[in-house]
Amino acid sequence: MKFSMYQMDIHPGDPEANRQKVAAWVEAEVKRNNPDTIVLPEMWTTAYTLSELDGIADDEREPTESFLKELAIKHNVNMIGGSVANKMNGKVYNTALVIDRKGNLVYHYDKVHLVPMLDEPAYLSGGESPAEVFELDGVKLGVVICYDLRFPELIRWLALEGAQALVIVAEWPLARVDHWRTLQRARAIENQMYVLTCNRIGAYDGVEFAGTSMVTDPWGDVLVEGSQGKEETLSISLDLEKVKQVREDVPIFTSRVPDLYRYS
Numbered sequence: 175m176k177f178s179m180y181q182m183d184i185h186p187g188d189p190e191a192n193r194q195k196v197a198a199w200v201e202a203e204v205k206r207n208n209p210d211t212i213v214l215p216e217m218w219t220t221a222y223t224l225s226e227l228d229g230i231a232d233d234e235r236e237p238t239e240s241f242l243k244e245l246a247i248k249h250n251v252n253m254i255g256g257s258v259a260n261k262m263n264g265k266v267y268n269t270a271l272v273i274d275r276k277g278n279l280v281y282h283y284d285k286v287h288l289v290p291m292l293d294e295p296a297y298l299s300g301g302e303s304p305a306e307v308f309e310l311d312g313v314k315l316g317v318v319i320c321y322d323l324r325f326p327e328l329i330r331w332l333a334l335e336g337a338q339a340l341v342i343v344a345e346w347p348l349a350r351v352d353h354w355r356t357l358q359r360a361r362a363i364e365n366q367m368y369v370l371t372c373n374r375i376g377a378y379d380g381v382e383f384a385g386t387s388m389v390t391d392p393w394g395d396v397l398v399e400g401s402q403g404k405e406e407t408l409s410i411s412l413d414l415e416k417v418k419q420v421r422e423d424v425p426i427f428t429s430r431v432p433d434l435y436r437y438s
């Protein structure tokens with residue numbers, strides 16, 4: 175499976191401008207690299223304009239869901255459509271959407287861990303369901319959102335359910351870029367799966383974001399890495415045999431002793 179990740183800057187509080195920007199990029203990227211699956215960053219329609227979200231968030235995933243479905247069908251490409259601010263039953267969630275190349279909504283996930291350092295808990299509600307594995311073109315994948323990267327318990331479940339690759343959509347600040355890089359490698363090594371991340375660049379409200387989107391293989395080697403301050407596209411084909419090979423060479427999943435683990 176070939177992935178393209180759009181490490182983009184975001185027009186704050188202007189969903190229409192961001193949709194136009196993404197539509198133009200997808201058009202060009204499909205011509206350039208013909209990916210199977212496209213990945214966008216966290217909160218890419220609005221950025222962290224938290225006090226404005228009541229007026230500009232999606233309503234029950236619309237219009238973003240329809241927008242992504244149209245792009246998927248038009249370009250015959252799967253869309254891991256980053257995440258968006260999304261109103262449901264009077265609450266606002268940070269919701270990731272996954273659309274297959276036929277335009278079906280395959281999966282959606284509300285960010286479980288809200289990030290205090292960016293004031294999310296004051297404006298957003300946390301998801302009430304754990305992340306689950308889904309399939310695109312027969313590949314088992316998981317998706318989580320930014321701060322979720324710090325919680326190995328959430329991600330371990332995806333590995334146990336057979337995920338071959340984990341996609342993380344993000345607006346991760348430059349101030350903690352060392353954690354960002356290290357934790358991606360840790361999640362890849364401990365779960366023996368690919369970890370692909372799509373982070374924004376640029377700044378909003380005094381916070382500069384890190385870029386540095388990455389693809390780490392199941393051995394922990396970083397295969398590609400975006401720069402810190404520039405819009406970039408990361409393009410990569412995954413060798414899924416490597417997941418099987420690493421799990422055979424270092425068989426942690428058969429060595430586990432779950433009866434002795436205490437989680438809460």
Ligand SMILES: NC(=O)CCC(=O)C(=O)O
Pocket residue numbers: 216289291292319320321322324344345346347350353
């Ligand atoms: N958008 C986020 O969830 C940022 C997470 C973050 O800043 C951190 O974990 O550090």
